[in-house]
Amino acid sequence: MNRRETLKMAAVVLGGVLSESLSAAVMAGVSPSGKVSRQLFDASGRKTLEILAELIIPETDTPGAMAAGVPDFIEVMVSDWYTDTERNVFLEGLHELSEYCEKTYGKKINDCSNDEQVSALQWSEQESKKYPVKRSSPLSRTIDEDSPFFTKIKELTVLGYYTSEVGAKQELRYNPMPMKYDGNLNFSDVGRQWSY
């Protein structure tokens, strides 16, 4: 191999390395531990996320959103994945919910009783219904950035939960290697829907 060819090979190899690290950068903040690139929530904000996620999908005979790591996922999505518009809607919604609690119960949301927290989240859901749902076809990939806070936190909780290992395997059923197709299965044989 002469010098020119060596350089050429090096360029090829380097090219590969560079693009790898680029894609790693793009995927930053998505490790299972939920490392985020910016700190949006302080300890009390984080606590609120945990409360709300667990209210949406609570522990029953299977683990709830907390045990499935949903609060980490929400933090990553709000911090890194959301657009500015979405992040503002989310943070303002969270703020309004806190204000509602202080006005109604004279307490911060984190200090409210479970019943009070449920009522507050119900209020948030009612508020969200004032917002006209934008029609989108099943084929469309458009995301409604302006959808209200409740819609957003519910979506994130649902996505985070059912795509988690806990949600996929313990709450729903997960079979990545089915080996065959059965188009006439009795639902009672699985008892839950497939997670994907």
Added chain:
Amino acid sequence: MNINTQFDAIVVGSGISGGWAAKELTEKGLKVLVLERGKPIEHGKDYKGEHMAPWDIPYRGKPLRELYKEEYSVQSNSYAFDETTRHFFNNDKQNPYVRDEKKPFEWFRADVLGGRSLLWARQVYRWSDLDFEANKKDGHGIDWPIRYKDIEPWYSYVEKFVGVSGAKLNLPQLPDGEFQPPMEMNVVEKAVKKGIDDNFSDRTMTIGRVAVQTEAKNGRGACHYCGPCQRGCSVGAYFSSHSSTLPAAEKTGNLTILSNSVVESLDYDAQEKRVSGVRVIDANTNEKTTYTSKLVFLCASTVGSTQILLNSRSETFPNGLANGSGALGRYLMDHTYRTNVVGLMPGYTDKYYSGNRPNGIYVPRFRNLNGQDEDADFLRGYGFQGSAARFDWRSMSNQVSGFGVDFKNAMRAPGSWFFYLAGFGEQLPRASNQLKLSETHLDRFGIPQVEFDAEFSANEDRMRLDMVKEGEKMLKAAGLAFVAGDPGKSVPGEAIHEMGTARMGNDSSEAVLNKWNQAHEVPNLFVTDGACMTSSSCVNPSLTYMALTARAVDYAVKQLKDGYI
């Protein structure tokens, strides 16, 4: 590292057609160079998304909007595009084309060895004489230089190697093939099929014919129903260049593959009337090399092959190589897309399915089969793909209001059954639908970018309305409720069945290629990908590209041995 620059044959492109050309040429003893503009990848090893658990997918599968908008503005619209497959797709920023926002054409491209054979939806149907005679009968486009009998043995030949699963129907408009056992319809699909069969004497529904093996064969495994296939299939159950044709070609010892090799143009020797060289730019170093061979097979995709020919200008061919007819770049076609009919199936709530079947159902063409139907205000016809499934947590979560224990419990069982049909309609060949080289935009290699001027017209619009009308009729008759059809808005290119622009025909004054996919004016040049198509049928075209490629190689090698090339 001295690379030989002289070969018996050069194949440009390594997708479905290029893979076949490489296999057939090497197996006939020729020393073959395959040039691929995309990155090299290895079967299995580079299928990064295969079997990836949902919790390991970045952002759990949500699109990286900023990145996609900036670098994958076209590709990210593909149903197959996400973080489990992005590494196979073209970067639109790096490799752009001129996209007219007002009159768009969507050009979906891979950027890896194996091309779109890794990403395709694998539906494979034979064309029939209804298709090969269509142009002649209604006067749109020119007559095909071949008929079904010319291609029939080649369909059989490729199907046996591809591994096609499907059911025989004995329909003249959709000839049966060499099938492995069909995949199974689910219980609701069977009910819909019965409804259609009972109510329409002229229609039926079948399981899709798909290039996914249901038996381990050809050194490849049987489908294990993990889905989604586009992430890659390391057992090789589905047909791709990586799983099938390239390994076969490699086994001969006659194959050289060069990835990252962008073909700029072909040199033409006016005296010998032959392609005398293939000009290649190394995508990483920009180094230029010219390779030579006795035969050149262009299999760079419909758009890619024609771009190379248009960019190969000489004194003899000032408007592009082999373009004495002026047909090069013209008669671009796709299928209509985005027309669908959906309905809900009452009951069957005790029934479910297991396994991700990489296939749906197919309703073969039933319009204008025996001449023009009296009530049809359009020419030619369409087919439907579709399937039945139950709503899953993703679609249900927006519908189930509230939160908490009740919400969680409501999400445990799947939702109601739905069934849908998606229409694929034939587009008439028209001279005005074309691709050109831009006079102002060059790519990073200095090659003129492609620009499109293509649209659907009234015949396709009327056909889409008929799909809705007839589709609704069928679904209602089959017992579905809340049936709703939507003609949609179809953009050319979206069906990813783009074809034409270097059509076949007997007359060299109207066609670029003869009946052997050989350029009329340049005997050692063959084009066997979608560019060769003279009309578009309504069935998926890939199988026909494969059969035409194998047939063309057989002819070319005989001609070469007999001293005619």
